[in-house]
Structures are given as C-alpha cells and as structure tokens.
Amino acid sequence: MLSRAVRPALNAGTAVSARPVTANAANYATLREIEQRLKSIKNIEKITKTMKIVASTKLTRAQRAMTESRSYGETSNTVFEKAETKPIKGEDKKTLIIVASSDKGLCGGIHSGLTRATRRMLTENPNSDLVILGEKCKTQLGRTNAKHIRLSFAGVGKDVPTFAEALAIADQVSLLPTEYGDVQILYNKFFNATSYEPTPIQAFSEEAIASSPQFALFEIDDEVLANLREYALANSLYWALAEGHACEQSARRNAMDNASKNASDMINKFQILYNRTRQAVITGELVEIITGASASEE
C-alpha cells in the first residue's frame, strides 16, 4: 500500500522537475504544491526508515531461528539420505507442492520469485497439487493456477514460526484425501543478506521410504513408518517456514533501505526546486515593484 502511495508522488516529481523553472516564475500555487509534496515525501521517508529498523531487529531473531531449525530439518533428512530414498515417479502418482510464503508484502520480489518457481514446476509437471502457506502467494497463484490449489493457510509469518504451527500444517496436509508419490516443499533458501533463491525440499511418501534401497539398515516397523513420515514432513515444514521468514525479513530490510534512499534523493531534489521557485517568485515581485516605481517617477 505504501509503494502505491509513493508512485504518484514519484511521477509528479519527475513531471515537476522536467518543467523549466523559469517559465512559471511568480506562481504562488506551484510553490505551495511543491511544499506539500516535500512534506509528504518526508513523511514517507520516516515510515520507510522505521520499517527498516523494525525489520533489522526482527532479522536477528529470525536468523537465529533459521540456524536452529536448519539443524532440525537436516538431521531428519539424514535418515533419508542414508537410506537413499528416492521419490516415486510414475504416471499415476501425483506430486504435492507446498509453497512457503507469508502474509505480508513490502519486501521486494521474494514472493513473486516463489510464485514464478511454482509456475515453472507446474508446467514441467502438470499432474501436481498445491498447498499454499501465506496470503501473498495465494493471491498470485490463485489468479493463474486456481485449479491446482487444494489447501491454503493464512496467518503465516507474523512472527518467528513455531514448531506447533508446522505440526498443525503437516497434520492438515497428511489428512488430504489424495495419495501423493512425491512431496516438494518450496521455500526461499537464505544464502546471505542480499541473495536468496526458491529451493525445493523433498519430503517422501510412505511407499517411497519403504522402497528405498538401504531401508534395511534401519529397524522400522511398518506401523511406525507413517509416524516417521508425518514427523519428517513437520520437520521440513518448520525448516522451510523459518528460513523463508528470515529471507523475508532481510528482503524487507533491503527494500526499505532502498525506499528510504530514494525518498531522501527526492527530498533533495524537491528542496532545490522549492528554493529556486521561491527565489524566482521574489525576483518577479521585485521586478514588478521597481518597474512600477520607475514608471510613476516619470
């Protein structure tokens, strides 16, 4: 909503500065207009600066949660690595894609990056269903790929994600009526403060786990297998949510940093324009007075 508010001001800014200043000298209305715009840009700068500070403080917490959750996810995936589990690829087996985005915008292109990655996966493999976490990707994907969506969750990403959330989501996902041969969790992988990339984590179906080549290494009863699968899904979900959250905060910090920079650039430009116009008005007035005085002298 803020970015939309900035844009008209930006357009107006270029329009005003493009106009030659001398042409409309001695015009009180433009002077007041410029003053008002200057004021509104200053307010916007204040808001973006505050949002940046908030995002920075949240970022440190989010990063800590991310490193903790990563160890959960990786440990639980070690089992499948050692067992050399492979997803079952078949004509009749459906793929489930879980997209881990969040509810809030104003953080650059991380949500649309996820959406694009999802669309790419859907074109490669049209026999897939979608489960979407977060409002942003829901609205984006709901416009184009509504027929694939099975579940959508809202209220994600208000704060650092908790394991209780991951458990509840995994519960609903495992209650879905269709059997899936392959589950992919799509999230933003955090490389550093400025780069992240949509990446899938594999989660496996019971069948896939049972048919993995090194499965005999582990002593797993058939009855416990379902539990293992559900728990692994929850672990991976938690990991994806926490890492996505950290990415979002850092992206928001960067976006707000850029917005504040742009705003201060515009403030400078408008300040100069304002001063020039003011001087032009004063000069115009002086010229009028002097010519009037010299005319009445004669």
Next chain:
Amino acid sequence: MAFAWKASGLTYNRYLAITARVVRRSLKEQPRLQAERRGEMELRFAKWEKSKQGENKNLAEVNSADMAEHAGKE
C-alpha cells in the same frame, strides 16, 4: 505395536503437539511464560474445491474436529 493415541484417532503430529503442550504447561512460572509463546498458533486455513476458495477456518479448531471424526472411523 498398538498405540493408545492411534486407536483414539490422533495422528503422530497431533500426539506430539498435545504432549508438548502438556510439558509446557507443567513448567515453573518463569520458563512457562517463555515456553507458552512458542506454542501459540493463529493459523487460519481454507480448502479449495473446483478453483474456488472455501471458507476461512481456524486451524486449531478444525484440527481437533477432524481428529474426533477420524476416531469414529477406526
């Protein structure tokens, strides 16, 4: 191996959530307040059918309702 919680229709994740909640609630006052924040959940979810979004529902309530329904079947 038969699990009592499985017989009553809970999934493993639900079982985990319940046991974790019990542990959190039985902590001492100071650590309990901290731990309870980790158990909060305000998720809402909606089922999609035929390209239409269904009703937005509170996840926690629906989950327990689903489990109850599940219990009846088994």
